[in-house]
Amino acid sequence: MNEVNFENHFKDLFHNTTDLIQFVKIDGNIELVNDTWLSILEYELHEVIGRSIYDFIHPDYAGIHKENSHTVILTMQTLNVETVFISKYGKTVFVEGNLNAFAHSDKAVYTRAVFKDITERRLAEKKLAESERRLNILFKRAPDAVVIINEHQKIIEWNPKAETIFGFTAGEVLGKLLSDTIIPVNYREAHKNGMMHFLRTGEGPVLNKTIEITALHKTGREFYINLSISSVKIETEWLFIAFLSDISERKKTEEALIRKEAELIQAKSLEQQKNEFLSIASHELKTPLTTIKAYTQVALACCADTPDKVTEYLKKVDEFSNKLNSLVTELLDISRIDAGKLKITTKRIDMSVFLEDILSSLQYITSNHTIIFNEKAHALVNIDQLRLEQVISNIIDNASKYSPGKNEIVVTSQIKNDQVITSFKDFGIGIPEQNLPKIFNRFYRVNEASMQFSGLGIGLFISSEIVKQHGGEIWVESELNKGSTFYFSLPIVQ
Numbered sequence: 001m002n003e004v005n006f007e008n009h010f011k012d013l014f015h016n017t018t019d020l021i022q023f024v025k026i027d028g029n030i031e032l033v034n035d036t037w038l039s040i041l042e043y044e045l046h047e048v049i050g051r052s053i054y055d056f057i058h059p060d061y062a063g064i065h066k067e068n069s070h071t072v073i074l075t076m077q078t079l080n081v082e083t084v085f086i087s088k089y090g091k092t093v094f095v096e097g098n099l100n101a102f103a104h105s106d107k108a109v110y111t112r113a114v115f116k117d118i119t120e121r122r123l124a125e126k127k128l129a130e131s132e133r134r135l136n137i138l139f140k141r142a143p144d145a146v147v148i149i150n151e152h153q154k155i156i157e158w159n160p161k162a163e164t165i166f167g168f169t170a171g172e173v174l175g176k177l178l179s180d181t182i183i184p185v186n187y188r189e190a191h192k193n194g195m196m197h198f199l200r201t202g203e204g205p206v207l208n209k210t211i212e213i214t215a216l217h218k219t220g221r222e223f224y225i226n227l228s229i230s231s232v233k234i235e236t237e238w239l240f241i242a243f244l245s246d247i248s249e250r251k252k253t254e255e256a257l258i259r260k261e262a263e264l265i266q267a268k269s270l271e272q273q274k275n276e277f278l279s280i281a282s283h284e285l286k287t288p289l290t291t292i293k294a295y296t297q298v299a300l301a302c303c304a305d306t307p308d309k310v311t312e313y314l315k316k317v318d319e320f321s322n323k324l325n326s327l328v329t330e331l332l333d334i335s336r337i338d339a340g341k342l343k344i345t346t347k348r349i350d351m352s353v354f355l356e357d358i359l360s361s362l363q364y365i366t367s368n369h370t371i372i373f374n375e376k377a378h379a380l381v382n383i384d385q386l387r388l389e390q391v392i393s394n395i396i397d398n399a400s401k402y403s404p405g406k407n408e409i410v411v412t413s414q415i416k417n418d419q420v421i422t423s424f425k426d427f428g429i430g431i432p433e434q435n436l437p438k439i440f441n442r443f444y445r446v447n448e449a450s451m452q453f454s455g456l457g458i459g460l461f462i463s464s465e466i467v468k469q470h471g472g473e474i475w476v477e478s479e480l481n482k483g484s485t486f487y488f489s490l491p492i493v494q
Contacts, residue, residue, distance in 0.1 A: 017034065351379050381493060
């Protein structure tokens with residue numbers, strides 16, 4: 001090959017190589033660069049010849065490049081270097097390659113550098129490093145425990161949340177078998193078998209699922225966790241990533257709710273059985289009671305010539321038959337209320353006229369008290385007369401029973417806000433303030449009064465249900481040792 005062809009081939013190689021080539025004088029000014037250098041850094045040749053190489057190197061790398069250049073000039077050695085250029089339009093270009101010096105008459109006259117463009121690689125490495133940094137932050141700050149084991153079941157990662165949940169520090173568990181740390185004894189064999197089955201077949205029944213299971217704390221305490229496991233193969237080794245969270249408090253709450261529900265179901269069942277018993281017993285008592293009363297009435301009618309003592313006894317039988325009949329009726333009403341079968345049949349009447357009739361009738365059987373009907377509000381209402389008579393009779397009976405030694409029960413009737421409000425005031429023992437909210441509850445009796453006065457505590461409950469079915473309300477106001485006032489309201493018919 002002649003000298004001309006050799007020179008042409010050299011020029012072709014110089015300009016068409018994929019490497020960046022530069023010749024720089026000892027003073028740092030550019031002597032020559034190839035086409036690849038110009039193309040990557042986006043310059044024309046006339047824009048760089050004669051200018052300082054440091055006009056093109058990133059300021060952060062200029063110092064190290066000067067040191068490297070000084071070293072090769074002094075030692076005439078070749079250095080492997082990395083540097084960063086800034087292109088004409090501000091693009092950052094990472095390069096690596098060889099830097100050496102050429103001498104003339106044993107004196108260095110310029111440096112030559114041959115660089116490869118590694119920008120994509122550096123950016124990818126930077127991106128990967130940033131991803132790893134973020135992953136590390138997430139790993140350390142994750143709200144769940146994150147535990148990574150290898151296919152030999154050894155723990156290789158253990159984040160701070162795992163330390164909190166299980167009590168072991170990372171230093172205490174890294175390199176140890178998972179089954180020797182947080183897996184309860186009764187699950188260890190299944191864990192080992194599951195791992196071997198996966199490595200043999202690639203199948204794992206618990207992988208990529210969330211399950212509830214128990215784990216061991218460092219103290220030996222066993223508690224519930226949520227567990228989710230994923231697998232990943234890196235090169236030739238399988239890794240298993242477990243996400244775990246402590247759900248022991250949630251499980252306690254769930255168990256408490258289950259117990260509560262069971263108690264409610266049991267209570268409901270007992271209540272239903274009790275109601276069924278009351279209903280059956282009441283119905284069974286009705287027939288003999290009716291017969292007893294009928295025979296008593298016949299005996300009274302036939303005993304005109306019998307001694308007074310016999311007549312007195314028969315009247316007592318009749319009186320107590322009435323009381324027992326009233327009690328049985330109330331028990332039947334309780335059963336009807338529970339079954340939703342307490343029905344009312346209403347009729348439009350004048351409340352004032354109705355009250356006057358009922359109170360007159362009740363006065364005959366309320367011998368120890370005078371019923372005073374003070375205010376009489378004339379208002380039309382739709383009521384079931386028998387049921388409302390039952391309510392008024394219960395209230396008057398209570399007023400008489402709980403005001404021994406007094407002689408008045410004051411009844412008033414007023415109109416207010418499209419309601420007719422009827423009140424019954426006694427001057428008896430009163431009700432403690434703390435007992436007022438419970439006075440209309442089923443079977444409720446004030447402790448202090450229950451020792452002195454008989455009763456089952458169902459009359460006011462039934463009265464409350466009857467008033468509610470009429471679209472009204474019932475309530476009480478009371479002052480201890482000064483008496484009570486019971487109220488009920490009914491809507492007025494417009």
